Amino acid sequence: MSLIEITEVRKSFGPNEVLKGINLDVAPGEVIAIIGKSGSGKSTLLRCINGLEMISGGSISVAGAQLLDDQLHLKTLRLKVGMIFQQFNLFPHLTVGGNVILSQTVVKKTDAKAAEAMARRMLDRVGLGHKFDAYPDELSGGQQQRVAIARALAMEPIALLCDEITSALDPELVAEVLSVVRELAAEGMTLLMVTHEMKFARDVCSRVVFMHQGRVHEIGPPGEVFSNPQTPELKQFLGVH
Amino acid sequence: MTEFTLWDILRNLLLATRWTIVLSLVSFIGGGAVGLLLLFARISTRKAIRTFARCYIELFQGTPLLMQLFIAFFGLGLFGIDVPAWLAAGLALILWTASFLAEIWRGCVEAIAKGQWEASASLGMGRLQQMRYVILPQAMKIAVPPTVGFSVQVIKGTALTSIIGFVELSKAGTVVTNATFLPFTVYGLVALIYFALCWPLSRSSQFLERKLNVAHRNH
Ligand SMILES: Nc1ncnc2c1ncn2[C@@H]1O[C@H](COP(=O)(O)OP(=O)(O)OP(=O)(O)O)[C@@H](O)[C@H]1O
Ligand SMILES: [Mg+2]
Numbered sequence: 001m002s003l004i005e006i007t008e009v010r011k012s013f014g015p016n017e018v019l020k021g022i023n024l025d026v027a028p029g030e031v032i033a034i035i036g037k038s039g040s041g042k043s044t045l046l047r048c049i050n051g052l053e054m055i056s057g058g059s060i061s062v063a064g065a066q067l068l069d070d071q072l073h074l075k076t077l078r079l080k081v082g083m084i085f086q087q088f089n090l091f092p093h094l095t096v097g098g099n100v101i102l103s104q105t106v107v108k109k110t111d112a113k114a115a116e117a118m119a120r121r122m123l124d125r126v127g128l129g130h131k132f133d134a135y136p137d138e139l140s141g142g143q144q145q146r147v148a149i150a151r152a153l154a155m156e157p158i159a160l161l162c163d164e165i166t167s168a169l170d171p172e173l174v175a176e177v178l179s180v181v182r183e184l185a186a187e188g189m190t191l192l193m194v195t196h197e198m199k200f201a202r203d204v205c206s207r208v209v210f211m212h213q214g215r216v217h218e219i220g221p222p223g224e225v226f227s228n229p230q231t232p233e234l235k236q237f238l239g240v241h
Numbered sequence: 242m243t244e245f246t247l248w249d250i251l252r253n254l255l256l257a258t259r260w261t262i263v264l265s266l267v268s269f270i271g272g273g274a275v276g277l278l279l280l281f282a283r284i285s286t287r288k289a290i291r292t293f294a295r296c297y298i299e300l301f302q303g304t305p306l307l308m309q310l311f312i313a314f315f316g317l318g319l320f321g322i323d324v325p326a327w328l329a330a331g332l333a334l335i336l337w338t339a340s341f342l343a344e345i346w347r348g349c350v351e352a353i354a355k356g357q358w359e360a361s362a363s364l365g366m367g368r369l370q371q372m373r374y375v376i377l378p379q380a381m382k383i384a385v386p387p388t389v390g391f392s393v394q395v396i397k398g399t400a401l402t403s404i405i406g407f408v409e410l411s412k413a414g415t416v417v418t419n420a421t422f423l424p425f426t427v428y429g430l431v432a433l434i435y436f437a438l439c440w441p442l443s444r445s446s447q448f449l450e451r452k453l454n455v456a457h458r459n460h
Contacts (some may be wrong), residue, residue, distance in 0.1 A: 050363055071367055078345040093378045103364035106374055148360075155364060167340035 003028045003063055003190055004049065004081075004159060010046055010057035020042050020214040021058070026159070031191045033201035033222070036211035037237060042194040044159045045211070049079045049192065063158050075107070082152030083161040086168050088144040090136040090151070096123065097132040100151045108155070115154075124152035126180050142173030146180055153184075160184070162193035198238075202226055210234050245421045248412030249325060251430060256452040257417050264399045266437075267394055272338025279343035284350060284389045286368065291419070301340035307401050309333045318374055330402035338395055345387045347379040359412055386453060390446035399437075 002025035005136045011019035018041045026032055034042045050131045051074045052065050060067040065077040093097050102118035104110040110118070123129045126146035136144055144167055152160060162181065166174040167240055178200050185191055185204050195201055201208055201222055208225040210218040218225060229235045282294035301309065314329035353376050361371040403412035414431040418424045 052359055052362060067376055074362075075365050075367065083360075083363040085356060085360060087354075087356050089354075090358035091357065091360070091379075092376055093382075102374055103361070103366060106370050107365040151364070 001028075002026060002194070003030075006045075006049070006058070007047070007056050007060070008058035009048060011041075011048055011053060012056045017056075019048070019055075020217055021215075024209065024216060024219075026190060026192065028158075028206065029188045029192055031185045032193070032207050033205040034192065034194045034209045034211060035196075035198075035201065035237070036217075040211040041214045043119060043163050046083070046163050046192060047117050048192060050078050052083070052108050052127050079107070079155060080157055081159045081161060082155055082162070084145070084152055084165045086164045088136075088141070088148045088168070090144055090147055092136050094135075094141070095132070096128065096134050096147050097231060098155045099136065099147060103151070104154055116198035118154050119150070122154045123147070125153065125183075126135045126150045127176075140173060141169045141174045145169065145177045149177075149184075151181055159190035159192065162164065162191065162195070163202055164194050166195070166197060169214050188190050198226070208239065211214065213235075245417075245423070247426070248332040250417055250421060250423070250427055253417050254410060254413055254427070254430055257408060258410050258438075260407070261396065261399050261409040261411075261438070264327075264330060264402065264407070265332065265392070268334035268338045268395050268399065271331070271335035272342055272395070275335060275339035276342030279299050279339055280346045281372070283347050284342055292451045295346075298340045298344055301337050302344070306333070306337050306398055307404065309337055310401055310405055313449050319429060326402070326405050329405055330399070330407045334395065334398060334402070336380065337390075337398065341391055341394070342388065345391060346380065346384055349384040349387075350376055352383060353379050361429065385454065386446045386450035389442055389449060396442075397435070 004024070005027040006024040006026075008023040009019055011015065022045060024032075034045065036042050041134065045054060048055050048067070049062065053068075054069050055067065062080045065080050066073060067176060068074075090096075090185055094102060097116065097119050100122055101112075101115045104158040105112060116222065118130065120129060123132060126147055126149055128143060128150065131139060131147070136147065139147065139158055148165075149160075165181075166177050169177065174197070178197065181191070181193070182200075182204055189229055193205075205222050207219060208222045208226060209216055210229075210233075212231075218229065218231055218234050225234070226238065229238055229240065255323070279294050282290045283298070285291050285294070292380065312330060312335045313333040314324055314326065317324045317329070350372075357375055358371060361375045366374070399409055400411040402409060403415065404411070408416070410431055414427050418427045421427060
C-alpha cells in the first residue's frame with residue numbers, strides 16, 4: 001500500500017502551468033530523490049504535498065489524509081508530513097529548545113514537560129542536545145538545519161519533505177546534515193527530497209524521480225536512472241553523452 | 242481686576258494637562274485595541290474582510306481628524322443622540338488612532354520573512370497560532386519605535402478636541418488667556434507643556450530605532 005499517493009496533479013500559477021499531471025506513489029519507508037533542472041517544478045511539487053500550495057487538479061493524499069483547502073484538512077495532512085526548507089526558517093525569537101517545543105504544545109497540545117522531553121530527545125538525535133538554550137543565530141548553518149530537522153521530527157510525522165536542504169550551506173557543513181538524513185532513512189522514515197547531491201541520491205535513495213517541464217520524465221532505482229538514462233533530457237541533465 | 246501670578250496660570254494649565262494625558266492614553270489604548278482587530282482584518286485570508294479594513298483605513302487616514310471630530314460631535318446630534326464632548330473626542334480619536342496603528346503594524350507584519358509563515362504552517366499551526374506565537378513576537382519588536390513615535394501624533398491630535406469644547410490643555414490655554422489677557426505667556430506655557438510631553442516620546446522612539454538597528458540579534 002502506498003503512503004503518499006499523488007494522482008494526476010496539476011498546478012498553475014496564473015496562465016503558467018508548472019505541474020502537468022504528476023503521478024507518483026510512495027511506499028512507506030521509501031526514500032525518493034527528485035532531480036531536475038531549475039524551474040522544472042520540483043519545489044512546487046513538494047510544496048503541494050503539504051498544502052503550502054493548492055493544486056489546480058488531481059489529488060494528493062498522505063496516509064489517508066487528503067489535501068483539501070480548509071484548515072482542518074490541512075492540519076491533519078501537515079501532522080503526517082513535515083517539511084524542511086532550504087533557508088532553515090527557524091524561529092529567531094525562540095531558543096533552539098523553544099523552536100522544537102512550540103508546535104508540539106500549540107498544535108498537539110502536548111503538556112510542557114512531555115514536549116520538552118521530546119525536544120531534548122530529538123535534539124540529541126541530531127547531535128545538538130547541548131544547544132538547547134542557544135538561539136538560532138548563535139549556530140552555524142549546518143546546526144540550524146539540524147535543529148529544523150529536530151523540530152519537524154518532534155511532531156512525529158510519517159514522512160518528511162526536504163527541499164534542497166543543503167543548498168544554502170557552506171560545503172564543509174553539508175556532510176553533517178546529510179548524515180542525519182542518512183540515519184533517518186536507515187530508521188525507515190519516508191523521505192521525499194529535492195537534491196543536487198547526486199552521490200547521496202545514488203547511495204541512499206530507493207528511487208530517483210527526474211522532473212522535466214512539469215512532468216515526471218523518468219523514474220527508477222538510482223542504479224538505472226543514473227547509469228542508464230533513457231531520455232535525451234536526462235542524459236543532458238546528467239552530463240552523459 | 243484680579244492679578245494672576247505665573248503660578249496661577251501654570252497651575253490651571255497643568256490641571257487641564259491631566260485631561261490631555263487621559264485623553265491621549267484612552268485614544269492610544271483604545272486605538273491600539275481597535276487597531277489590532279483592524280490589523281487582523283487587513284491581513285485576513287477573506288477578501289471581503291480585507292477590503293473592509295482597507296476602506297476603513299483609507300477613510301480615516303484620508304480625512305482630517307477635525308472633520309471626524311465634528312461628525313462624531315454634531316453628526317450624531319442630528320440623529321437626536323446627545324453626544325458629550327468627551328465621548329465624541331474619545332471616540333473620534335480612538336478610531337483615528339486605530340487606522341494609523343493598524344497600517345504601521347501591517348508594515349511590520351509584512352516585514353517578517355515569508356519562510357516564517359511557511360515553517361509554522363508546515364508544523365500544523367493555524368493562522369491565529371502563527372500570528373500569536375511566531376509572527377507577532379517578531380513584528381512587535383520592529384513595531385515599537387514607529388508606534389512610540391506615533392503616540393506623539395496622538396498627543397498633538399488631542400489639541401483639536403478643544404474645538405468641540407473638551408477642556409484639555411489647548412482649551413484651558415484659551416480660557417486662561419481670556420481671563421488674563423496674556424496670550425503670549427499662556428500659549429508659550431501651553432507649548433512648553435506639549436513639548437515636555439512629546440519630546441521624551443520622540444526621543445525614545447529614535448533611541449529605540451537606533452538600538453534596533455544596532456542589534457543584529459533577533460532576541
Ligand atoms: N508563487 C509562484 N508564483 C508564480 N510562479 C511560481 C511560483 N512559484 C513557482 N513559480 C514558477 O513555477 C515554476 C517552477 O518553480 P519551482 O520552484 O517548482 O522549480 P524548481 O524545480 O524547484 O526549481 P529550482 O531548482 O530553481 O528550485 C517556475 O517557472 C517558477 O517561476
Ligand atoms: Mg526549488
